[in-house]
Amino acid sequence: MKAAVKRLVSMIPVLIGVMLLTFIMLRVVPGDPVSIMLGEHYSQAKIDRLTRAMNLDKPMWEQFVSYMLGAFRGDLGVSYMMNKPVTGLIAEAFPQTFRLALMAAAIAWAVGLIAGITAAVKQNKLPDHLFMGFSLAGVSVPIFMSALFLQYFFSYRLKILPLTSDGSAASLILPAIALGWNSAGSVARMTRSSLIETLQADYIDTARAKGLLRPAVIFGHALKNALLPVVTMMALQISSLMSGAVITESVFSVPGIGRLATQAIQNRDMPLLQGTILFTTILVILGNLAADLLYSVIDPRIGDE
């Protein structure tokens, strides 16, 4: 518990670092938000007025400090493009991304675990080769490819699932598969190798010498040990799910955080982009924290230190 609080406090410098980094990077890239907002035919006076209104004439450090202070109060500024508070936009979009990521994670982890365990138990037999083939495809095919493939096959050819998102649960199935396939592949591969390694351990001989049959050995003794690294990886996958969501949401038009970020980039909407990056960072840090805490729950050797 104490460790969790410590970790939460150590989040603060990380967040400030991330804010600073995105702040600088967004100002280094070419493209001026004011001229993009106004288009080409506006007078210098109008440009100056807007620049002042958006506080872009102030020194960089002042802009940053006021942004940071605002951020800690929950005020992430106002989106240039939509003229609405960024916090509100994120709050509106997050449930969409959350639903998508949750479905993707559920698919990825369930399928990945089952495939990994089956492959390990049937090592070098047909199920192993089959599952590992699918996993390899999941790990190596980029999301936009698998997304297009799924759309073509299931929506265009078979017409059983909607092409793009309309808010219904059914319309989230394809995006969730596209997003989760990659994670499922990594989970399956890691579960397989970890379980195979665990089954070589001395305590597996002890369990068998005790009189346990293979299923009891695998599920009662090997799996808990084998899943230690897998659980960590699963929690860390929250970050790859979030970054994958950017692409998936764009392909399937899901109005989530990812699409918000893409739009913000296209429009040089700095407050919105900073907001989405900051928010995603928080999610990733929380994911890592969850991984550590979970690890100490299933591995008694960790909690003691």
Place this chain on the structure above:
Amino acid sequence: MDSPNILEIKDLHTSFFTDSGVVKAVNGVSLNVPRGKITGLVGESGCGKSMTAKSVMGLVRNPGRIESGSILLDGKELVGLPEKELRKLCGDEVSMIFQEPMTSLNPVIRVGRQVEEALRIHGGISSHAEARKMVVEMFQKVGIPEPEERYSAYPHELSGGLRQRVMIAMAMIRNPKLLIADEPTTALDVTVEAQILRLMKQLCEEQGMSVLIITHNMGVVAEICDEVYVMYAGRIVEKASVFSLFDNTAHPYTQGLLASIPGLYDNPEYLHTISGVVPNLKRLPSGCAFHPRCEKAFGRCSEEQPGLYPVEEGHLCSCFLSERQ
């Protein structure tokens, strides 16, 4: 009808079929463990003594398997027994203690539960409370201090000696007829070793259990064994009572082993060794497997495999020198 032996192994062959050749880990071993006695199986690392034990417990892993031979446990044939039947016997009629107490216990399960599992899978006890009580009693018996608290300890919270006591408790809780101990004290320091050996001997006497102890340590043999088998390159080279083995050592390999124990008054500058290395089990030497390292080897040793010749009553030796006597 009852045989005087709890365990009878006859002409056991266990081999590993690797890509680079067949490894004959156990190459025609025959041995008997008499009831109520402690029998030792001695030899260098890699001579096949652990594989002999694992063959009994059905723990030989791929690509290894028992090729031929017979293992009779209390008259029941174990070779070819279906896995389900074999597992019913393991942990119940025959138990095993392993070499490494550090890695032989599951690190994420409380030790009490691991022992309790051995008790409960063989039926009879259904309530957790009853099983727990028996585990705590067993912990007490094997000399684990504060057995109640230790029940819910994890392996990493215990010392090596305590872990080995947990292993012994696990092996003994169903009161098996035969205990196989594979180098039970090798990983422990000497004072703990003496305690564990004494404990095993005492439990064996109290419960009338038979023990097959595997070791490379002649000191352990002298301390607790009644009968001894010496193994070299997958074969038994000498079999004797412990007294006969030390007083009337017949096989040159056993003589070498005994001479290699440094004595208190020996010249500390000089340590006796057996020259050469254990042969590659994929390419065993012709004739007697020990002849390339044997100081007394002569022509016939490289041509013919010696049989087991009697040295004296109950003392057998696989050396042509013993045949002449």
